[in-house]
Amino acid sequence: MRAKAIAMLSLVALSACSGGSSNPFGSLGSIGSLNPFGGRDEAPARSSDGMPVAPADGSVLVERLETVRPEPALRGVIIRASGIASTQGYFGARLAPVNGGLPDEAGVVTYEFRVLPPETVEPTGTDTQRRLIVATFVPDADLAEVRGFRVVARTNSVDLRR
Known part of the structure; x- marks a missing residue:
């Protein structure tokens, strides 16, 4: 019983560790030397024919990107982005x-x-009221042939290079 209690306390204490990052999400993505992608370039949004194709679910591109950053994760990388919608009420x-x-x-x-x-x-509303945050996980197995990532919004895009 005592060994179980010590083990549980150790796990709880360890789960509170953020790896030395000051980031509230406990990520190492803000530490430059551990960031798997170097630069960040911002460019106008591009499409092959100039007209975006509307998906069946009725979704639209967010108005503009605010931040895009990679965050190292166990066996992969998390691509996290925040964007500003044109008005309040956008979801999903x-x-x-x-x-x-x-x-x-x-x-x-x-x-x-x-x-x-x-x-x-x-x-x-304000930018704060219209801000949306998303993330997606990309496993290491999918990163072998990847040189970078591009996240596209209606008015801009951000490129992350390895």
């Missing part, structure tokens, strides 16, 4: 992989930051 945010999540000829995997629009007209 997700990073939707383009091309089935496979890298393009340059080795870049592209994700679209998609949201579902509100059913009624909503007030604009």
